[in-house]
Amino acid sequence: MTLANWCLLIAIVLPYVWFGVANATAGVKRDNAEPRDFLSRLDGTARRALGAHVNSFEANSGFIAGVLVAEFAHAPQGRVDALAAAYIALRVVFGLLYIGDKPGARTAVFFGGFGCTIALFVVAAIG
Secondary structure, eight states: OOHHHHHHHHHHHHHHHHHHHHHHTOOSOOOTTSTTGGGGGOOHHHHHHHHHHHHHHHHHHHHHHHHHHHHHTTOOHHHHHHHHHHHHHHHHHHHHHHHTTOHHHHHHHHHHHHHHHHHHHHHHHHO
């Protein structure tokens, strides 16, 4: 299994890490009978962690497609691995900045991760 494939797994798990932070810092009890009701009562750190959770799902679809397209196109594996690892590192930093209420830096890091996603498609196209 390639490093990029392991990064796919990390990308799939990472939103749940941020949800765990939201749950742990919520200060309100979550009712599994109505699990989404508790989300509307979040504020502060918990609400920002929920934002990181949701944004992770939104960003992951392009990343996952990019890795798969690059590998199916037999792009140089070293480049694919490097871009995938950079994406994961940036997404971890993004989540920490989101939770830490640093919106300007968070936006810059978001676009870095988005650039990695675009670069995966470019690497697939040009080899």
